[in-house]
Amino acid sequence: MSSLATSSRPLGSSLTERRLPRWMPAANLVLAVLLGLAIGAGFDLSSKLQWGLIAAILFVVIQYVTSAVVEGRRHAKNYLATSLVWVAFLLALLPLISVLWMTISKGIGVINANFLTHSMNGIAINQDGGGLYHALIGTLEQVALASLFAAPVGILTAVYLVEYGRGNKLSKAVSFFVDVMTGVPSIVAGLFILSFWIIILNMPFTGFAGALALAILMLPVVVRSTEEMLKLVPNELREASLALGVPKWLTITRVVLPTALGGIVTGVMLAIARIVGETAPILMLVFGADTINMNPFSNPQSSLPLYVWTEYGKGTDQSQARAWGGALVLIAVVMILNLVARGLARWKAPKGATR
Amino acid sequence: METPRDTSAPPGDQQPPQGAHTATPNLAGSSPQRGRSSLSDSSRTGRRGDAIFKFASSGSGVLLLVIMAAIAAFLTVRAISAISANHGNFLTTAEWQTQTDPITFGIAAIALGTIISAVVAMALAVPVALGIALFISHYAPRRIAQALGYVVDLLAAVPSIVFGLWGALFLVPHMIGVNAWLNQYFSWTYVFHQNEPGTQPRSLFTVGVVLAIMILPIITAVTREIFLQVPRAHEEAALALGATRWEMIRTAVIPFGRSGIISASMLGLGRALGETMAVATVLSPSYVINFHILDPAGSTIAQNIASQFGESQGTGRDALIAAGLVLFVITLLVNGGARLIIARRKEYSGADA
Numbered sequence: 057m058s059s060l061a062t063s064s065r066p067l068g069s070s071l072t073e074r075r076l077p078r079w080m081p082a083a084n085l086v087l088a089v090l091l092g093l094a095i096g097a098g099f100d101l102s103s104k105l106q107w108g109l110i111a112a113i114l115f116v117v118i119q120y121v122t123s124a125v126v127e128g129r130r131h132a133k134n135y136l137a138t139s140l141v142w143v144a145f146l147l148a149l150l151p152l153i154s155v156l157w158m159t160i161s162k163g164i165g166v167i168n169a170n171f172l173t174h175s176m177n178g179i180a181i182n183q184d185g186g187g188l189y190h191a192l193i194g195t196l197e198q199v200a201l202a203s204l205f206a207a208p209v210g211i212l213t214a215v216y217l218v219e220y221g222r223g224n225k226l227s228k229a230v231s232f233f234v235d236v237m238t239g240v241p242s243i244v245a246g247l248f249i250l251s252f253w254i255i256i257l258n259m260p261f262t263g264f265a266g267a268l269a270l271a272i273l274m275l276p277v278v279v280r281s282t283e284e285m286l287k288l289v290p291n292e293l294r295e296a297s298l299a300l301g302v303p304k305w306l307t308i309t310r311v312v313l314p315t316a317l318g319g320i321v322t323g324v325m326l327a328i329a330r331i332v333g334e335t336a337p338i339l340m341l342v343f344g345a346d347t348i349n350m351n352p353f354s355n356p357q358s359s360l361p362l363y364v365w366t367e368y369g370k371g372t373d374q375s376q377a378r379a380w381g382g383a384l385v386l387i388a389v390v391m392i393l394n395l396v397a398r399g400l401a402r403w404k405a406p407k408g409a410t411r
Numbered sequence: 412m413e414t415p416r417d418t419s420a421p422p423g424d425q426q427p428p429q430g431a432h433t434a435t436p437n438l439a440g441s442s443p444q445r446g447r448s449s450l451s452d453s454s455r456t457g458r459r460g461d462a463i464f465k466f467a468s469s470g471s472g473v474l475l476l477v478i479m480a481a482i483a484a485f486l487t488v489r490a491i492s493a494i495s496a497n498h499g500n501f502l503t504t505a506e507w508q509t510q511t512d513p514i515t516f517g518i519a520a521i522a523l524g525t526i527i528s529a530v531v532a533m534a535l536a537v538p539v540a541l542g543i544a545l546f547i548s549h550y551a552p553r554r555i556a557q558a559l560g561y562v563v564d565l566l567a568a569v570p571s572i573v574f575g576l577w578g579a580l581f582l583v584p585h586m587i588g589v590n591a592w593l594n595q596y597f598s599w600t601y602v603f604h605q606n607e608p609g610t611q612p613r614s615l616f617t618v619g620v621v622l623a624i625m626i627l628p629i630i631t632a633v634t635r636e637i638f639l640q641v642p643r644a645h646e647e648a649a650l651a652l653g654a655t656r657w658e659m660i661r662t663a664v665i666p667f668g669r670s671g672i673i674s675a676s677m678l679g680l681g682r683a684l685g686e687t688m689a690v691a692t693v694l695s696p697s698y699v700i701n702f703h704i705l706d707p708a709g710s711t712i713a714q715n716i717a718s719q720f721g722e723s724q725g726t727g728r729d730a731l732i733a734a735g736l737v738l739f740v741i742t743l744l745v746n747g748g749a750r751l752i753i754a755r756r757k758e759y760s761g762a763d764a
Binding site: 106130131133134136137138140141142143144145147148151152154155156158159208209210212213215216217219220221226227229230232233234235236237238239240241242243244245247248250251252255256272275276279303304305306308309326329330332333334335336339340361364365368376379380383386387390391394398 | 458460461463464465467468469470471472473474475476478479481482485486488489538539540541542543545546550561564565566568569570571572573574575576577579580581582588624627628631655656657658660678681682684685686687688691692713716717720728729731732735738739742743745746747749750754
């Protein structure tokens with residue numbers, strides 16, 4: 057209340073309250089960084105992270121004090137919140153940039169034509185060379201098999217949810233469990249296939265077993281994204297088609313699905329991007345191999361994330377370098393899938409629509 | 412079948428102008444027939460096609476439910492066979508001995524580790540994620556905000572094994588200083604006390620930090636969507652009453668988004684609970700109940716499954732499946748709860764999360 061009273065000063069003096077000049081935050085930032093550097097250097101703190109943290113805290117404090125002195129408590133609080141939001145943002149960017157930077161800088165040195173076209177067959181753990189060709193093959197085959205199962209089932213489920221089961225009990229249950237399924241940990245999906253496929257049906261460890269688990273993880277993502285896309289198809293299109301006497305299933309396959317095709321493909325690709333990086337089910341079901349195995353239906357295979365895990369586990373400098381190389385290839389695959397999918401979504405999106 | 416002819420016939424009959432008389436029989440003769448034959452054709456295939464297609468699509472929906480039920484059923488069957496062979500109490504035993512003869516295992520230590528690491532992750536990630544979401548929705552210039560939203564989505568796609576690799580090879584050495592500092596000044600909190608200062612920080616706290624970074628993009632993405640849906644009128648009303656931007660956010664944005672924030676956090680929690688590889692790379696398994704989170708000890712359920720799996724056979728694997736069942740139930744409850752909150756909110760706001 058007191059601040060409200062001060063702000064209703066006589067109109068003659070000024071129409072606005074006293075505000076800090078616009079350059080003040082920048083000046084405070086420079087001041088805080090300089091002080092942070094001075095303190096860091098003065099007290100001889102080894103970690104650069106501490107320097108940064110001290111500078112950040114100083115910035116928030118200086119900002120609050122100057123604003124409180126000039127503008128009053130309410131604006132000072134506003135500045136405090138703004139500063140905290142900025143600090144949160146920068147703080148979060150640090151590790152994320154660090155992850156990408158480490159992967160790229162450490163991985164790029166390993167990657168060459170030999171790395172991409174050779175397997176780990178006969179490479180000792182403390183030996184240079186070797187590659188991830190076998191893992192690349194494994195990933196491609198397992199993901200393709202998983203998509204072959206999850207994409208049709210997922211799209212059909214979404215069609216059911218949007219076109220047939222509008223609001224009935226079954227569709228509500230399916231919809232809820234799709235959401236819950238999204239949160240099933242990958243290791244649980246792996247354990248399920250393990251208990252069902254390998255322990256009870258007594259099947260061997262193969263790429264196909266891994267693909268089954270990946271399909272379970274992929275399914276809810278495909279359903280959810282396809283459902284969103286089908287909901288965006290204007291009802292007028294369906295009504296026009298039905299009014300022309302076209303049966304419902306032809307309306308769906310010839311009118312609704314083609315209209316939403318771009319979005320559906322995007323959703324499937326994003327789902328693929330999600331399962332490409334799954335390690336735990338592959339670890340349990342595909343088991344890993346050092347040699348090239350082209351057949352996903354017999355004998356263990358490898359895959360990119362599993363390759364990273366096994367190379368990390370070997371613990372030597374050479375194998376850890378290979379692990380970084382594998383991580384870089386994996387990130388590149390995921391990012392390319394994402395970028396292509398999102399580019400496709402933008403290209404195929406109806407004009408004027410935001411999604 | 413009859414209706415098309417009935418509807419097309421009256422226009423033919425009601426054609427009084429004589430000049431068109433020559434054309435009318437032609438129309439009446441050919442067009443209904445054409446219409447009838449093609450319609451009856453398509454309605455026959457249509458009915459069968461409809462039936463097949465409806466069966467296929469509802470069958471897919473049912474299949475999805477069957478898969479969920481099968482996960483629960485198969486895990487339960489194997490878990491029961493493991494627990495019946497167990498010589499310890501499954502819920503209160505801390506150790507995990509499945510190779511030695513009296514098989515003794517229990518989830519006390521690993522469930523505790525799962526909860527501690529998830530709590531640390533939530534405590535670190537939720538405030539920061541809210542900050543980023545607010546930054547994207549209300550602070551950053553529009554152009555930058557869009558690009559940032561994009562970057563956040565991309566970061567959510569970084570595979571967990573990469574975070575694990577980074578955590579183990581980069582973060583663990585860099586956490587030594589932080590741990591020493593926390594131990595020095597916050598040892599009195601008991602939680603931050605280190606039994607042996609200076610050890611490698613392969614601890615639940617480090618795991619919590621890695622998990623926090625991993626769930627940050629997800630929480631951010633969901634809360635950002637909610638914040639962007641806050642009615643403009645609410646925000647403008649607050650600003651017009653003289654509120655500063657922070658007051659506007661506190662009075663208009665946060666109350667609107669509260670349930671969204673809760674459910675986003677729970678989605679993040681579900682992810683943190685089930686995360687396997689990032690934990691497995693950082694921690695080395697140990698089965699002690701220890702509340703000093705900086706000590707290099709502790710395991711989580713998922714990590715225990717991944718690291719024990721290679722050495723386990725028979726009942727050992729069933730024991731891991733039993734642990735997986737516990738994890739499944741926990742994540743089911745957390746995610747189901749989050750979704751119920753979102754669904755309840757959707758009813759009155761029309762928002763889609």
